[in-house]
Amino acid sequence: xxxxxxxxxxxxxxxxxxxxxxxxxxxxxxxxxxxxxxxxxxxxxxxxxxxxxxxxxxxxxxxxxxxxxxxxxxxxxxxxxxxxxxxxxxxxxxxxxxxxxxxxxxxxxxxxxxxxxxxxxxxxxxxxxxxxxxxxxxxxxxxxxxxxxxxxxxxxxxxxxxxxxxxxxxxxxxxxxxxxxxxxxxxxxxxxxxxxxxxxxxxxxxxxxxxxxxxxxxxxxxxxxxxxxxxxxxxxxxxxxxxxxxxxxxxxxxxxxxxxxxxxxxxxxxxxxxxxxxxxxxxxxxxxxxxxxxxxxxxxxxxxxxxxxxxxxxxxxxxxxxxxxxxxxxxxxxxxxxxxxxxxxxxxxxxxxxxxxxxxxxxxxxxxxxxxxxxxxxxxxxxxxxx
Amino acid sequence: xxxxxxxxxxxxxxxxxxxxxxxxxxxxxxxxxxxxxxxxxxxxxxxxxxxxxxxxxxxxxxxxxxxxxxxxxxxxxxxxxxxxxxxxxxxxxxxxxxxxxxxxxxxxxxxxxxxxxxxxxxxxxxxxxxxxxxxxxxxxxxxxxxxxxxxxxxxxxxxxxxxxxxxxxxxxxxxxxxxxxxxxxxxxxxxxxxxxxxxxxxxxxxxxxxxxx
Numbered sequence: 188x189x190x191x192x193x194x195x196x197x198x199x200x201x202x203x204x205x206x207x208x209x210x211x212x213x214x215x216x217x218x219x220x221x222x223x224x225x226x227x228x229x230x231x232x233x234x235x236x237x238x239x240x241x242x243x244x245x246x247x248x249x250x251x252x253x254x255x256x257x258x259x260x261x262x263x264x265x266x267x268x269x270x271x272x273x274x275x276x277x278x279x280x281x282x283x284x285x286x287x288x289x290x291x292x293x294x295x296x297x298x299x300x301x302x303x304x305x306x307x308x309x310x311x312x313x314x315x316x317x318x319x320x321x322x323x324x325x326x327x328x329x330x331x332x333x334x335x336x337x338x339x340x341x342x343x344x345x346x347x348x349x350x351x352x353x354x355x356x357x358x359x360x361x362x363x364x365x366x367x368x369x370x371x372x373x374x375x376x377x378x379x380x381x382x383x384x385x386x387x388x389x390x391x392x393x394x395x396x397x398x399x400x401x402x403x404x405x406x407x408x409x410x411x412x413x414x415x416x417x418x419x420x421x422x423x424x425x426x427x428x429x430x431x432x433x434x435x436x437x438x439x440x441x442x443x444x445x446x447x448x449x450x451x452x453x454x455x456x457x458x459x460x461x462x463x464x465x466x467x468x469x470x471x472x473x474x475x476x477x478x479x480x481x482x483x484x485x486x487x488x489x490x491x492x493x494x495x496x497x498x499x500x501x502x503x504x505x506x507x508x509x510x511x512x513x514x515x516x517x518x519x520x521x522x523x524x525x526x527x528x529x530x531x532x533x534x535x536x537x538x539x540x541x542x543x544x545x546x547x548x549x550x551x552x553x554x555x556x557x558x559x560x561x562x563x564x565x566x567x568x569x570x571x572x573x574x
Numbered sequence: 575x576x577x578x579x580x581x582x583x584x585x586x587x588x589x590x591x592x593x594x595x596x597x598x599x600x601x602x603x604x605x606x607x608x609x610x611x612x613x614x615x616x617x618x619x620x621x622x623x624x625x626x627x628x629x630x631x632x633x634x635x636x637x638x639x640x641x642x643x644x645x646x647x648x649x650x651x652x653x654x655x656x657x658x659x660x661x662x663x664x665x666x667x668x669x670x671x672x673x674x675x676x677x678x679x680x681x682x683x684x685x686x687x688x689x690x691x692x693x694x695x696x697x698x699x700x701x702x703x704x705x706x707x708x709x710x711x712x713x714x715x716x717x718x719x720x721x722x723x724x725x726x727x728x729x730x731x732x733x734x735x736x737x738x739x740x741x742x743x744x745x746x747x748x749x750x751x752x753x754x755x756x757x758x759x760x761x762x763x764x765x766x767x768x769x770x771x772x773x774x775x776x777x778x779x780x781x782x783x784x785x786x787x
Contacts, residue, residue, distance in 0.1 A: 232689075235689075235693050236692070236693075237689050237692065237693070265692070265697075266689070266692040266693050267692055267693070267694075267695045267696055267697060269693075270695070271693060272693070273689075273690070273693040275686050275689070275690055276686075277684075277686065279684070279686040279687050279689070279690040280690075281687060281690070281691075281705060281709075282687075282709065283708045283709055292691070292694050292704075293694040293695050336694070337693075339694075340694065340695060
């Protein structure tokens with residue numbers, strides 16, 4: 188497989204922080220994941236040539252797009268010469284042009300432009316919409332036109348900025364699949380900006396968590412989600428119920444943790460006895476137990492009693508905040524239809540089980556274990572209360 | 575009715591409109607798409623003819639075009655008391671209307687569209703003519719029509735720099751003034767009616783451009 192390689196090493200002073208990061212992307216989908224305002228779009232704009240970094244180097248297969256304050260001659264190739272496909276957040280289709288004219292726009296100097304554009308529309312399954320204007324198309328159709336247009340000039344790199352955020356779930360899933368197929372077929376280098384975890388999982392090979400203009404963690408999507416290296420990453424990934432605990436026992440079947448007096452069993456994970464670790468459990472992995480029903484074996488460990496502090500119903504799930512005997516609170520989430528026979532009103536006592544396999548310890552990379560602990564870990568162990 | 579003033583007025587206005595289009599569009603792009611020191615100052619200077627008496631605008635033009643000015647002495651351009659001077663006077667007075675409308679229209683074009691065009695291989699002039707201009711066209715045209723109507727009706731500044739020479743620099747508004755002075759009321763009535771109809775039609779056109787745009 189011919190491997191294309193995009194390397195972006197950029198620095199830029201933004202209003203609230205300094206963007207400084209380095210990304211190497213091959214023929215794969217790299218997801219830039221992070222909260223809004225973290226600098227993700229800025230990275231795409233720098234690569235596309237729409238924003239000039241203060242310093243750095245951007246190369247595609249060794250060919251420089253941009254270079255400043257780095258060894259070698261200064262370069263700043265204008266956007267039009269970089270030949271990068273860019274799918275903008277709100278599609279950015281030209282409203283005065285039809286679907287076909289939009290896709291043919293980058294091909295305007297080629298005699299076979301219209302035929303090429305038509306072939307692309309066919310490939311995206313929207314040939315029948317060729318003569319419609321953007322305002323006459325649905326969001327999903329516009330998105331397909333936008334992707335076709337970005338691919339028209341036959342780019343090696345495709346940038347997508349929150350491309351499916353405005354679409355409904357079914358359509359989103361279909362487009363996610365199509366995007367992955369396109370990436371494989373055309374051997375594209377794809378950078379995909381999103382703040383939706385579902386998107387990241389569905390399209391990404393690798394994930395870079397961006398916060399305040401820095402890469403917090405980068406790796407295979409699964410790995411980053413399973414093992415966030417620090418608390419910031421965990422928070423960005425939407426992980427609730429973070430806490431500090433001491434490892435009190437190591438067994439073949441797992442670890443025993445002490446969370447301020449609460450003994451919890453966790454699955455086997457690398458951690459030494461006596462070590463204070465940051466761990467989390469997802470709100471979905473805490474189950475409410477029926478007092479009058481037999482217990483499933485999987486819920487036998489880690490049973491605790493708590494008092495409901497707050498209940499927040501939502502359209503599809505409910506959230507409970509429960510105060511535990513050790514003085515901390517946990518968040519529990521379950522579908523609206525679950526636990527219907529229980530009243531679950533604030534002030535009531537509930538029996539819970541913190542699923543053993545849901546208890547995950549966060550692992551900072553080896554370089555950070557000694558000396559420079561991530562700042563968030565220095566705060567007192569009231570983590571769960573603050574979230 | 576004497577057709578001479580009307581024909582002259584149309585010629586003066588046509589030249590003024592060409593000037594307004596070129597200069598006004600360039601200024602509108604500059605003001606809509608970039609931030610630079612002295613921007614407010616430039617805008618204020620452009621808008622001055624809206625509030626200054628036309629005689630003051632005419633006086634400045636007189637200084638710019640007259641004897642001793644760089645234009646007259648350095649380049650040997652002698653425009654005073656010719657119809658091109660009337661065109662310049664009309665253009666100066668009509669310009670702010672064009673700049674204001676065109677600038678608003680250009681500013682309302684989503685910059686993401688221009689960026690999209692750049693990533694699709696367009697140079698800056700191409701971005702403007704293929705994306706920005708077509709999308710801002712109605713607003714720009716509305717500004718142009720409005721400024722053309724204003725240019726057609728120019729009186730004061732024109733009188734200062736072009737004079738009121740029948741057959742050479744006497745435009746329609748000046749001819750109306752003369753007709754009234756000479757108590758030729760029938761002629762004045764015809765010309766006044768003509769001016770009113772033209773102004774009325776322009777305003778209707780501007781309104782339609784702005785509504786559907």
